[in-house]
Amino acid sequence: MAHSIEEVKKSQKKFLIVGAILFIGTVVTVAVAKIPALDIGVHGFDTADLILGLLIATIKASLVLMIFMHFTGEKFMVYFSMGIAVIFTICMVWLIGWSKADPIQFENEDVFRSGIVTES
């Protein structure tokens, strides 16, 4: 993306604000995890903590991507390559989960086991 002098001057303030938001986001994440009075959900780590922690992390990551990495004003080629990468990553996560949910089943497990014994 083209960066005119004026745009860059305006952006500098934005960078500092985003930096401050990232600091605050980090403090909130730690406070929720470490200070019992701020703990949401049940006592200790639970789904609510997981969702909140990942939500804050996602917001922080989006700010870095959009503002620091100027992702919002990029060209098609960049969106295309990153889009493909994200799709591949999602498929990879899904495949791993799927493989665990659908393990290899042997028709006759005893035969399989005895096979291992014979081999060794």
Added chain:
Amino acid sequence: MEIPYIVNPRKDTGLTNSKIAIWLFLASEVMLFGGLFSAYIFLRVYADYPWPERALPVLPGLINTFILIASSVTVVMAWASLKLRELTKFRIYMSITVLCAGLFMVLKGMEYNAKFHHQAVRLNDYAVVEGHLHPHEGLKGTEITIEAETVSIDLFKFSKSYYADFSAEWDGKLQLEKALVVDGEEIFPAGQAISVDMLSQAKELFINNRANNAEILEDKLRQSWKFAKEETPGENNRNAERKKLQNDKYKELVDAIPAGDLKTAVGSLTFKATSPIALHIDPKKIYKSASDKEGDSGSIVLNDGTTLAGTMGNSDIVLDVDAISFRHTVMQAEKMGIDPEAAIANSWLLKDEGIKTLWDNHLIVVEKLEQHLLEEYKTKTDANGNEVAKRVPTEADRYRMGWKEIVALEELQKAGKDLHDLTHQEIQDAYPSMTAGFTGADHKSGKYNFPKLTIPREQVLFESKFTPAWNNYYAIYFTMTGLHGLHVIGGAIVLAYYLFFGTGMYRKNPEWLANRVEVGGLFWHFVDLVWIFLFPIMYLM
């Protein structure tokens, strides 16, 4: 040769070549770290042991997060300074960025160092004890001791480097038990002292004779198969008749080998100690051990095939205990249908008076926490219509004592305070502060007392430092943070190059350096972005 489109964008893509390159690289990085994050999820969700939730010290991770965020701001400000043609400001911002990278790695190094020096021991009943080792002089503290009376060396696997580990202890004290006689010729007489040269010579002889025998026997084997195939045309090698014919023919051919053609291949040499030799073996070098109990006669087989036989010595592990966990014991007990509380009560660990007192006090702490949670958050009606506490202690609260709790309980006991008289908050106030023990239990300052525990070797199921060997959690922790650390180092080198050698580029064309810094900065932001997820996942969840 001038590289095209590094300052001005290409018309078709609208981007400089370097920018396309870095985005493609970042796309591959997304997949790399995506794969590792999915591996983390997989390992955590399907772990067959209690996942060490919130086990890492938060402070170094938190400071490192601040450092990376600050560096992300300064690197983008450095780029903006170049765009505004402010070279001095660029240098200042970039210097801070590189400094941040250095600080990040220093903190990571401190964190890793603490893990590499922190000992964990899993007992036979799955209770876990963590602490600081009390090594004997010159030892690590986890070695297995044997009073070796005989040592058998596997000549096939014999290596000089392995031998060197023990040569200082046994050179001059081991003598060949029986003479090495090969095909009627005495190579070494009985009683000859062990030496590297002797073993190397015996190994060479063994390898040569074995190779000679293998060559002859392989030839006979080929001949026997050829014969069997000719006798049973149209059949395959699984045919019973063919197999029998081959077998019989092979025996016949082997019997017909002229005497002296097959050499004697002696694969191991046994040495007798003039007096028992105390050997302290690093468990990593042990392939298998017949007994761990002190005073038992036993044997140890090392990874290089060397067998040590004799009387097992004192191999106790002595720890300054800074954490106790029965989480795994409870998990195993539940799997086996045993009452977890009974499993804990029967644990070897609680046979130690000091630890028993500590654990009894811990149970009071849990009780106080339970009361506190009930008073603070009240009750709710569950699905069966029963009034139950809204919040209850976690499994880790109940079955694990961390170093701060151990220290606090010791201090309260020393002060003569009865835990029953104290509130949850009063007990919490006795805990060391958040900043105490920056990277873990503070054994160095001498401010805190930790109970000493001697664990007999036969009670140890597994022991390790907090390295990838300890469990999958530490394996994935070191893999992900280590790989991220390598990215920090790589990024810092590139940014430091622009800082120290970018002036020439700037003088030639300021926009050239600005584009380079933008590309380097994109990588740096990605490094920050990965850490934004790594920090909460590893340290807070």
